[in-house]
Amino acid sequence: MSPPEHTHRPVDAHDQALTHRYTVRFPEHAPREGDPHYAAFSAYRRHFLPGALCYVGQRAGASQCTDDRPLELHHATLEFAVVNAVSAEALHRDFxxxxxxxxxEEIAAWAESSPGQFRWLCQFHHRGHGGAHTASHADWTAQLYVPELIE
Known part of the structure; x- marks a missing residue:
């Protein structure tokens, strides 16, 4: 008996609504204003803001970028609120x-002063529904290469 013949037809373009809901357990941390490394973050921001473009918009097109509002500086790897709970061994594997x-303290200094740890993002791609803080990682990363993936 021969195996069944499969017909491979493309799936038509479609929209799919997704909802993600989960709890993030942030460790205890000082207020952002009290962070001794915030000065380095602010200095980077002031120095590189002129001429900066949205990280996502530079790749797949800026049609969704909120260019009417200032760009925001995103921590690409570690947010301030979690640096004091990071496993140094785990971080060392990738960095x-x-x-x-x-x-x-050393991890916080690295997270706040290493240029490779920052991404300029428009508000839509940072905190909007297509943002790094909102969309799933798989979807957010895919939109770097697929224009208007997230509506």
Whole structure:
């Protein structure tokens, strides 16, 4: 008996509504204003803002970018609220410049002052429904290469 013959037809373009709901357990942390590394973050922001473009918009087109509002600086790897709970060993695997025995203070300094840790994003691609803080990682990353993936 021969295996069944499969017909491979393309799936028509379609929209699909998605809802993600989960709880994030943020560790205890100081208020952002009290962060001793905030000055480095602010200095980076002031220095590189002129001429900056949305990280997503540069790749797949800026039709969804909220260009009428100031760009926002996004921490690409670690947000301020979680740096004091990071596993140095886990971070070291992806970022070998960080010691596997790094202290929370050393990790915070790295997260706030390393240029590769920042992404300029328009408000839509940062905090909007197509944003790094809102869309799933798979969808947010895919929209770097698929124009208008998230509506």
């Amino acid at each position: 070998p410049e960080i010691s596997e025995h790094a202290t929370a």
